[in-house]
Amino acid sequence: MSQLKLSYFDFSGGRGEPARIALRLAGIKFEDHRIPLLDWPRVKVDYPYQQVPVMEVDGQLLTQSDAINRLVGKMANLYPEDNWQAALCDETMDTVDDAITLVVNTFFMEEDDKKRNRAELVAGPLPMFLSGLNKALEASGGDYFADGRLTMADLKVLIWVNGLISGNLDYIPTSIVADHGPQLLRHKALIESQLT
Numbered sequence: 001m002s003q004l005k006l007s008y009f010d011f012s013g014g015r016g017e018p019a020r021i022a023l024r025l026a027g028i029k030f031e032d033h034r035i036p037l038l039d040w041p042r043v044k045v046d047y048p049y050q051q052v053p054v055m056e057v058d059g060q061l062l063t064q065s066d067a068i069n070r071l072v073g074k075m076a077n078l079y080p081e082d083n084w085q086a087a088l089c090d091e092t093m094d095t096v097d098d099a100i101t102l103v104v105n106t107f108f109m110e111e112d113d114k115k116r117n118r119a120e121l122v123a124g125p126l127p128m129f130l131s132g133l134n135k136a137l138e139a140s141g142g143d144y145f146a147d148g149r150l151t152m153a154d155l156k157v158l159i160w161v162n163g164l165i166s167g168n169l170d171y172i173p174t175s176i177v178a179d180h181g182p183q184l185l186r187h188k189a190l191i192e193s194q195l196t
């Protein structure tokens with residue numbers, strides 16, 4: 001059994017959360033290394049590309065959340081074996097990551113810039129991503145994004161949707177998912193029912 005250590009920030013959600021959930025769900029032992037946000041400016045130089053999540057596997061470092069999600073998904077049987085279904089799973093994770101990047105880019109803006117930038121996201125790009133994912137979910141049968149079963153794609157969408165409706169993102173209305181991706185809320189309920 002490999003020694004696993006997953007480093008990410010000390011909160012629930014974000015790019016590190018799908019791998020945490022998958023490892024827990026599969027009962028795979030790992031060190032859940034949570035970095036306090038206040039420590040980050042001091043410790044970021046210790047991480048490749050100065051970003052997290054980072055997964056350590058027997059002392060070797062793996063960066064990039066979706067590379068980590070694929071690895072963990074294979075370990076946890078939450079990643080499709082079929083090539084086409086695996087591609088759909090990747091497509092969903094990459095789409096969500098594009099949308100995450102748009103919002104993360106606004107995190108450290110001055111308040112006025114943040115307000116204007118987020119209003120622009122709410123006016124176009126975020127509804128576009130939500131309705132696109134809503135359609136993709138319907139096209140794959142309405143319950144799961146790939147393989148007709150729970151995969152890493154579902155966990156990545158769930159965590160992103162939970163962030164959007166959390167009320168923690170100023171200037172992004174919590175109704176945005178209901179307004180532009182209503183099936184994603186049904187999907188959220190289905191996936192969460194399998195995590196308890």
Ligand SMILES: N[C@@H](CCC(=O)N[C@@H](CS)C(=O)NCC(=O)O)C(=O)O
Pocket residue numbers: 014015016044050051052053063064065066097104
């Ligand atoms: N493409 C990378 C992006 C990683 C990334 O931007 N991580 C953010 C947290 S979600 C981060 O480390 N931010 C801190 C910083 O850039 O200083 C991935 O998918 O892992």
